[in-house]
Amino acid sequence: MSGKRTWLFRIISMALPLLLILLLECGLRWFHYGNDLSLFIEYPQNKNYLFLNPDASKRYFINQKNATTGNVEPFLKAKPAGTRRIFVLGESTTIGYPYFHNGSFHRWLQYRLANTFPDQHFEIVNLALTAVNSYTVLGFARELVDYQPDAVLIYAGHNEYYGAMGVGSTEKFGGNPALVNAVLRVRSLKIMQLAANLYQKVTVLDASGKSENDGTRMQRMVAEQQIPFQSDLYKRGVEQFRANMDEILDILAEHNVPVFISNLVSNEADLKPFFSFPLKNNQFPEDFEANAVSTYNLGKQEYARGNMNSARQYFSKARDLDGLRFRAPGAFNEIIGQLVKSHSNAHLVDTHDVFEANSPGGIIGKDLILEHVHPDLKGYALMSDAFYEALKKAKFISPAPGAEMSFAQLSRDMPVPVIDSLAGVYKVANLKNSWPFNAALDRDSVKTGTFEERVAFDLAYRRISWENAMDQAYNHYIESRNYKEAREIVEALILEQPNDAALYSRSAMLSGQLGDERSALFSFQKAFSVAPSFESARYLFVLFLKKDEPEKAIPYLDYAISNNTSGLNLAPVRTLVQEVVSLRSQLPIDSADISVLSRIASAYYRMDNRDGALLYARKVLALNAHDKDALQLVNALGHSQDPATR
Template identity: 75%
Template sequence: MALPLLSMLLLECGLRLFHYGYDLDLFIEYPPDKNYLFLNPDASKRYFIDQKNATTGNVEPFRKEKAPGTRRIFVLGESTTIGYPYFHNGSFHRWLQYRLAHTFPDQHFEIINIALTAVNSYTVLGFAREVVDFQPDAVLIYTGHNEYYGAMGVGSTEKLGGSPALVNGILRLRALKTLQLATDLYHKALGSVTSGKAENDGTRMQRMVAEQQIPYQSELYQRGLEQFKANIGKVLDIFTEHNVPVFISNLVSNERDLKPFVSFSENNTRYPEDYEGNALSNYNLGMQEFALAHANASRKYFSKARDLDGLRFRAPGEFNTILSQLAADHANTHLVDMQGVFEAHSPGGIIGNELILEHVHPNLEGYALMSNAFYEELKKAKFIRPEPTREISLAMLKRDMPIPIIDSLAGAYKVANLKRSWPFNAALAQDSVKTETFEERVAFDLAYRRISWENAMDQAYSSYIESKSYLEAREIVEALILEKPFDNALYSKSAMLSGQLGDERRALFSFQKAFGIAPSFETARYLFVLFLKMDEPEKAIPYLDYAIQNNASGFNLTPMRALVQEVVALRARLPADSSDVSVLNRIASTYYRMDNRDGALRYARKVLRLNARNEAALQLLSVLGQPQ
């Protein structure tokens, strides 16, 4: 009886010895720097039977050893969570990353998005089991729309069975090399049998769908609900057990501007008496009520049309009920009301194409709102405590967020291509595509994978620098910073471009980030000069001290430090009497002696506002070549 088990054990050891198959660990070492980890490109293969459907996620390295003071946040979910169709800086977690970095410049946040396309709650659960070993301070989750057709979903071609317990048990065993070998042999045998037959080479979306008709409240429909509830319940159990706060969002989808994909009893075109079970009839009634500005009635019909849609690419409303119940039942779990946020920003409170591109994926405005919803919930839970004077508002975020036009256009091209394929070709109007400008041509190549994202950014940066479009060039650099937040050279490049644009505050922020990653004499010099120009001598001193200790210039900076200390002492006297002209003149004179012309001019003008005939201030203005 032991012989088969011993044979299996020997086979497993042999396969491991010769490195057969895939390493399915969630994180692996980052090749450029062994001190970092990143999402294993093979991690998703555990969840896909047909490996050609397996997907890869972001490359967002994080330290093996979490640095003191670092706040580490993991993001779990599916295609919306990873930011389809923009990816990179279009995703809500990058909006959040940018906002946290600028609201808390002295703190460090690691936001690691491990979402994947074409997966569902099975993958979220599997990843959650491993994430707890990597010191998360919080976890953000947005998942649910792929529950029926994502990997291991009850209506998917990629499924192992109907019981969540059975499927999760098999998924754990798939790390065994023996099972990987058996799977490979099965697919090779299947390939030889089906060779010569037409293979379904449609989109991944089409290949993943086994059941195109899943009626409302049918057995398969109910199994999808049970699968979602069981898996997400276990996810929250895991994080509760490890005392990790979870911010889980309910779901949003396009209800007003997307007709149902599959409507049963469609022969009844004139609203049959049994319209209760007809998705298209409910949708048409919703359109009528919406046209009459009957918000409550239209919302009821649109929601019912979504739930009755037999092709389940949009999660039914019951999923949001499940999420609310699970969040309420788990300590340290916070529900993010994304549905309420999107409805509040939609005409008549009905979510449509103002925020959603096709069926479930937000546009850039939608992703900004998603990030804001998570941000506000983090504030509500006191996970973050921003100072009102330093906080980046949503309006400021939308103004400053570095999303190059190439990314925006590439997203539009991807969606236009998606709408031309099943199942959207009959459900959504098709968009026109233009490729006339430089950005349009690069974006088109990016959307159709003719070039990499990094290559697209390089082309754009070179073009903008050549044309002296420094604002656009800085946007490219800041987009790259969000992709590679540990690259100090990118921060330095952004700071230099900010200097070209006369944006000294942004230059200061970027130089500080660069110095925090890799301190250097040159960066310290830029920092203390900028702080002095901005009349913040106290903040200049640490960088001046570093420059003195690591002096690579040969200049004697010690006298300057004495002058800076003199300014600090003089400024300390001002709160008692801000109209003391003699103190103001001395500060102006000291700034001039250290060649800080901006500081000298600022204080000379303060004096003249108090005494327009002050001789010392007038003389300093003359020396500075400024009109009196």
């Protein structure tokens, strides 16, 4: 009995703490302590939608004040049939810093896909955050597989050392990826959140009055400013990246999700290394196994001599030797290439090759990179093109011949307002004025003379929200009758809110003001697909008839008749349209049949389709310049019958 009692007491002594922990967890949940750290939550404005939880990043930060938030891009809980859902994972470059919104590569891609495939619906949901690394990407990947992804796009690696849980970060509690990931998986427990909050309060008390907010977030998160190349800490960062990225691809492979993962780009030609370890014995070596600055200077010399291959090697080595690791080492691109080869669901996006091909001398520098790692607008456009071409190569998308929006068209038409572009310039200027850049800000370059400059300055320094900036710009352009710029603002808002039918209709109306019927038709079709209405259907059938495409007009005409809120008698129009369709079917047999052409012209005229009537009257006159009915119709429409004006 004594032996049994001993075992009983042992079991109780082990079970009692677990029971107390369980009771504490239940109590904390009962009183709604802490945060919901799940990846997605219901969108407050529409319960049928989900969006990225603003608190999702708090799982990865010990100091919750350093936690960051991402985009608000709602998507339907129940994925509609035919929808292609694409999630985007990564860090500050992936979210589009310093432009955000339509500056990011995923928005360039979204705009191109929408215009290349107008009849298809793509949901591109960007889950990227600033100040995170592969631990966050891995955690998000574990959860997003439950939301029916058709593909995942990844660009990550530059924050590996100093992002949340990085080996050189202040935001870490261990260096072993398996241990860190195990702890992260239970951090959603309320008791873990309580422990983290208590720890944070203790560390604040131990800080002897020093403010937690000293310096930028970039500076606060760096614990190790000197990480030598090939040191133990350097190698731990490389292994951390390899282990996490490998697991990400494994998880997505288990769920048969194709992954498009990009290699990394950074400023190598025009950025002096942040920290350079002293040369040993003050000797300048003959090879480039020196310190970062001497190696970088060798690259500059070779570049000036026109020896680009040699310069590229020096610049690349200087980046790797830089002791302050705000740029991913070359080893990361090697790892990405290896992982793509070992995972059948993975596809390489060769952004690095694209950037080199568009850089002077084939060496990436200030022509595409704003400071150390963030692209300028041209760079983000090129990054989107790299992903687009990878999607094509993998046959995830198959554009119809002649229907594809070219990169040149994308570069010309992408709606990135001047205000966004200027705000990005101001943000980078401010960034370079702080650690670790410590470059003096050229005050003369920050001009605030024009309307756009003033609004952009306020946006960059967070005096106004982006939505408020766009609202100011739209009203300004409408008041000055600058409909082209007003339409660009509306199209920028559409990319931000792709499910807002009213924005599509507004864009269509502005296109009408500009005489751009092709764009008006595209926008009205989008408005109708999002929220069918009598008004959009009416505009659509009228536009298709003007374009002499009666077959395409009929579905919208039928909808307008069935949902007639205007009291218009559209039945006679429907009869005339059907007559035109029937007559047009005879033209392939004899395209020079004046009788058929005249009857089509007459039918169009009776339905008040002046463009269609004039088109066919002129076709008749081209065959018989003296046709009385055609001449009378042209004159009635107020157009000259002079062939030179046809």
